[in-house]
Amino acid sequence: MRRLFIALGLSLLAGCASKPPRKYVVFFSNNSVELDSAAQNVVSEAASLARQNPSGIVKVEGYAGVGNDLSADSLLAIQRAKLVRQQIIDDGVDAQRVVQMPRPPSNTEASAVGARRVEIELSAK
Numbered sequence: 001m002r003r004l005f006i007a008l009g010l011s012l013l014a015g016c017a018s019k020p021p022r023k024y025v026v027f028f029s030n031n032s033v034e035l036d037s038a039a040q041n042v043v044s045e046a047a048s049l050a051r052q053n054p055s056g057i058v059k060v061e062g063y064a065g066v067g068n069d070l071s072a073d074s075l076l077a078i079q080r081a082k083l084v085r086q087q088i089i090d091d092g093v094d095a096q097r098v099v100q101m102p103r104p105p106s107n108t109e110a111s112a113v114g115a116r117r118v119e120i121e122l123s124a125k
Contacts, residue, residue: 047091065115
């Protein structure tokens, strides 16, 4: 009987555990702020899941590599995040739930492609 209570208690705790954030990655061409069809599909999938969890927060982080002009690189990261944020809103997610966060340009990523991305993180509130 005691084992039953322990098992029941563990089951309840497991049910209360929050889900880890879900991440999506949108890649861009070099010096681009345009969504190709693959990137559009990723954004649409993230927006769909965000609509299913109306109390969750959607964090959008824009990245860019370091080139010859840090100001232009920073602007590129901002524009990418802004574009993805707007597309998520256009796909039906409340704008107040979508937080945009550009990251400083960096070449410390595993590859140049890794620096040309936007990460979308869906998390429970």
